[in-house]
Amino acid sequence: MRTQTTDRESIPELPNRLGIEGIEFIEYATSRPQALGQVLEQMGFRPVARHRSREVTLYRQGSMNLIVNANHEAARVELTQEGQPVLSAVAFRVRDALKAHTRCLDLGAWSVPSHAQAMELHIPAIHGPGSSRFYFVDRWREFSIYDIDFNPIPTVEVKPPALEGMGYFGVVQYIGAQRSADWLTYFEHMFDFSPIPDEERYGILPKGKLMRSPCGQFLWQLIEPEPWMDVEDSGECLQRIGLGVKDVAKAVQVLKARGVEFVESSRLHPEDRGALTRSVLGSVAFELVHQD
Amino acid sequence: MHMLDGYGMDTITLAGSLEAKLSAMKAAGFSQVMLMARDLVGHPGGVESAAQAVRDSGLRPTGFQVLRDFEGLSGHLHDYKVDMAKSMLVMCQAVGSRVLLACSSTSRHATDEREQIVRDLRKLAMLALPLGIRVAYEALSWGRTVNDYVTSWELVEAADCPNLGVGIDSFHIFAARSPLDALEDMDPEKIFLVQLSDFMWNETPTFEDRITTARTFRVFPGEGVHSEQLADLVMRLERMGYQGDFSFEVFNDDYQQLPLSTVAERARRSALWLHQDVLHRSAPLPDWTGSR
Numbered sequence: 001m002r003t004q005t006t007d008r009e010s011i012p013e014l015p016n017r018l019g020i021e022g023i024e025f026i027e028y029a030t031s032r033p034q035a036l037g038q039v040l041e042q043m044g045f046r047p048v049a050r051h052r053s054r055e056v057t058l059y060r061q062g063s064m065n066l067i068v069n070a071n072h073e074a075a076r077v078e079l080t081q082e083g084q085p086v087l088s089a090v091a092f093r094v095r096d097a098l099k100a101h102t103r104c105l106d107l108g109a110w111s112v113p114s115h116a117q118a119m120e121l122h123i124p125a126i127h128g129p130g131s132s133r134f135y136f137v138d139r140w141r142e143f144s145i146y147d148i149d150f151n152p153i154p155t156v157e158v159k160p161p162a163l164e165g166m167g168y169f170g171v172v173q174y175i176g177a178q179r180s181a182d183w184l185t186y187f188e189h190m191f192d193f194s195p196i197p198d199e200e201r202y203g204i205l206p207k208g209k210l211m212r213s214p215c216g217q218f219l220w221q222l223i224e225p226e227p228w229m230d231v232e233d234s235g236e237c238l239q240r241i242g243l244g245v246k247d248v249a250k251a252v253q254v255l256k257a258r259g260v261e262f263v264e265s266s267r268l269h270p271e272d273r274g275a276l277t278r279s280v281l282g283s284v285a286f287e288l289v290h291q292d
Numbered sequence: 293m294h295m296l297d298g299y300g301m302d303t304i305t306l307a308g309s310l311e312a313k314l315s316a317m318k319a320a321g322f323s324q325v326m327l328m329a330r331d332l333v334g335h336p337g338g339v340e341s342a343a344q345a346v347r348d349s350g351l352r353p354t355g356f357q358v359l360r361d362f363e364g365l366s367g368h369l370h371d372y373k374v375d376m377a378k379s380m381l382v383m384c385q386a387v388g389s390r391v392l393l394a395c396s397s398t399s400r401h402a403t404d405e406r407e408q409i410v411r412d413l414r415k416l417a418m419l420a421l422p423l424g425i426r427v428a429y430e431a432l433s434w435g436r437t438v439n440d441y442v443t444s445w446e447l448v449e450a451a452d453c454p455n456l457g458v459g460i461d462s463f464h465i466f467a468a469r470s471p472l473d474a475l476e477d478m479d480p481e482k483i484f485l486v487q488l489s490d491f492m493w494n495e496t497p498t499f500e501d502r503i504t505t506a507r508t509f510r511v512f513p514g515e516g517v518h519s520e521q522l523a524d525l526v527m528r529l530e531r532m533g534y535q536g537d538f539s540f541e542v543f544n545d546d547y548q549q550l551p552l553s554t555v556a557e558r559a560r561r562s563a564l565w566l567h568q569d570v571l572h573r574s575a576p577l578p579d580w581t582g583s584r
Contacts, residue, residue: 108418110378129422176424181454186421189414189453236424 015192016214018103019095023168023218024137024145025058025065026241030085032281033057033070039280040066042258044163049150053117058150062162064243065146084282087238090128090171091135092191097124100136104190120149129173129183130237164251169202169244169289170219175236180209183222187211193220203242203274203289240284244291248272251288295573298538299563300324300354302487303331305542306552310335310342314349316552320560326354326487326539332383343387354539355391355428355459355485356384362394363412364402364437370412377419385423391484392420393428393459396435396444404437410450417456428459428484433468433506434499440470445478457484461541462525463506466518467496472528480533487541488526488566490516508545512562523570530571538566 030036033055037047045059045066054071069088094100101124105111109126112133116122123145125133139145152158175183187193193211196219201210208223219242245251252262252275261278272290279285300322306313310331317325327346335342346353359380362373377394384392394416403409413429420427431444438444444458460483465472489510494517496502513522526538540559547555567573 106415108415108421110419110422127422179424182421182424185454186418189418236422 014194014214017192018092018100018136018214020191020213020215021093021095021140021217022213022215024091024093024135024140025067025089026087026091026168026171027067027069027089028085028284029069029088030083030281031070031072032083032085033068035083035281036068036085036284039284040068042260043255043277043286044160044166044258046156046160047153048156048158048160049146049152051150053120056150058146060158061160061166063167064162085284086130087132087171087241089125089133089135090238091123091137093140094136094138097136097138100124100138101126107190109190121145128238129175130235132238164245164247164254166243166245166251166288167291168218168241169287169291170221170242172205172221172223172239172242172287173237174239175222175224177225177227179236180222180224184209184211187220202291203287204276205274205287240287242287242289245288246291248274248288248290251275294321294323295567296321296560296563297323299566300326300351300537300539301556301559302326302539302541303328305540305544305547305559306555307548307550308552311345311349312552314345314351316556317559318349318351319553320556322556322559322563323351324354324537324539325349325351326541327356327387327389328358329356329380329383332387339383339386346387353387353389353391354537355393356380356387356389357393359392359394359416361397361399361402362416363409364397364404365399365412366403366408369401374415374419377416381420381423381425384425390424391426391428393430393485396429396431396438398432398434398436400436402436406447406450409437410447413447413456414451414453417451417453421453421455426455426457426484428457430459430461430485430487431464433464433496433502439464440468441465442470442474445474445482448482457482459483459485459487460525460529461487461489462513462518462522463487463489463491463510463541464502465525466490466521467502467505472521472525475525475528475532478532480529480535483529483534483536485539486529486534486536487539488513488522489540489542490514490518490522492516507543510542510544512540512542512558514562514565515558523566526566526570538563 028036040059044061047057048060049058056071057068059066104126112125112127114122123135123137125135128134137145184195192214196210196212208221211220263276263278274289277286301317303313332339332342359377362377365373417427429444429448431438431441433439441460448456448458490513491505491510496505
């Protein structure tokens with residue numbers, strides 16, 4: 001029975017046809033896994049497991065899983081320029097991975113062929129912007145997918161706590177000139193993301209277009225190149241990860257003590273809203289965003 | 293900025309190798325070229341060499357053609373067409389074209405159900421979107437369900453994707469005797485391509501007449517019997533605010549056996565007729581005057 005309140009206000013429920021429930025993991029591809037590992041460890045991530053058959057390492061802190069893929073056969077690793085790591089995949093937690101994958105293909109997504117070895121998980125994926133991929137994972141409640149494909153690193157804590165309670169807040173995607181409408185439509189259509197009004201902003205870099213995932217657990221930001229930029233600078237890629245944190249100033253302090261450098265600029269307004277780490281290895285930066 | 297910048301030839305008009313076609317167009321003063329998939333796959337060096345030839349020519353691709361009979365199919369036919377579309381999109385991207393031309397279906401196996409056509413067009417647009425390609429959907433005057441530009445526009449509007457628009461071809465408008473008044477209902481920014489050509493008959497009552505004429509005996513704008521209507525069409529598009537390209541889609545068996553420079557010169561004359569006599573645009577002043 002519907003309650004009177006609901007009838008009176010007719011609150012629309014946001015559709016979530018894939019049953020997205022947050023981010024299961026984010027993946028970097030790199031030919032310099034150790035250098036990237038150091039950066040991640042400064043940020044509070046800890047290596048916890050290694051892939052059984054490939055040069056892939058799982059890092060973790062708190063609720064965040066981060067995979068470093070240095071598998072030489074992976075085309076994405078080959079594509080990394082001069083060893084610069086690239087954000088190569090985001091895995092969404094969904095209600096049913098097969099159904100999510102099938103639905104996306106029906107809507108016009110490009111499927112990624114699986115290269116799972118014997119006894120490994122076949123995680124369905126579609127192509128994302130640039131050389132990136134979106135994975136769909138539906139087994140995250142009852143057990144960990146990493147128990148199948150990964151061997152734990154001995155003596156290491158499997159679930160290291162997050163520094164200052166950090167968690168995935170969102171992903172920043174660089175897009176081509178005048179491509180905002182295209183990508184907004186793509187994410188709305190494929191994943192039921194919804195655009196956030198331009199007045200509503202988070203963090204310290206309020207550029208571009210913002211979307212919210214249908215589960216409400218993370219944001220997605222699209223940033224076009226500046227008009228004066230060359231065509232070469234207008235490539236499309238997943239650019240950086242946003243980390244949500246309750247106390248930005250405290251987190252900045254803790255991370256600085258670990259050797260992380262931050263961008264200090266009058267253009268940015270670090271105060272309480274957020275902070276941006278200095279880009280290292282040519283491409284790796286993290287954005288801290290205030291989150292209650 | 294040159295006088296012929298908004299006009300381009302189509303490789304299908306000329307005989308010979310891709311390089312010879314590109315060179316003839318360039319020598320006639322054109323700066324863009326509408327490419328046919330056959331130009332790439334038939335190139336002795338393969339698709340990559342063909343794409344390189346286009347890049348080396350300095351000519352900007354107006355668009356890439358042509359995806360046929362995509363919409364309205366089901367089951368294995370639909371899956372097959374999705375594969376065809378993907379291959380075409382990959383080539384379109386390789387050659388640096390931002391527009392893929394898709395013609396309305398002539399297939400007896402295709403449904404006339406509007407919802408499915410809209411769904412398929414949206415799917416095609418989604419397939420093209422991550423590649424940065426826009427789809428221009430064009431009504432063939434012998435299309436089974438969609439055979440005038442008004443219907444193609446209604447479907448494009450219903451599919452509502454930023455990278456899906458219409459392609460207008462003057463031949464089909466004159467052959468089907470479609471009134472031009474409905475142009476005014478269209479959003480000029482959703483016209484992704486305008487192809488211009490004329491022909492020598494006043495009547496093409498049957499689909500067979502239209503097909504034969506379209507494929508063997510089109511002529512350049514200003515050379516046929518519909519010059520007045522063609523001028524009217526171009527002026528209406530100009531008034532609406534259309535700022536895209538005019539490409540000469542001239543299939544002509546005679547032109548296929550003439551020297552390329554002779555045909556390209558006819559194209560140049562046609563472009564000048566449109567530019568000076570129809571649109572009354574003046575020749576731009578030299579750069580040094582500072583008044584562009």
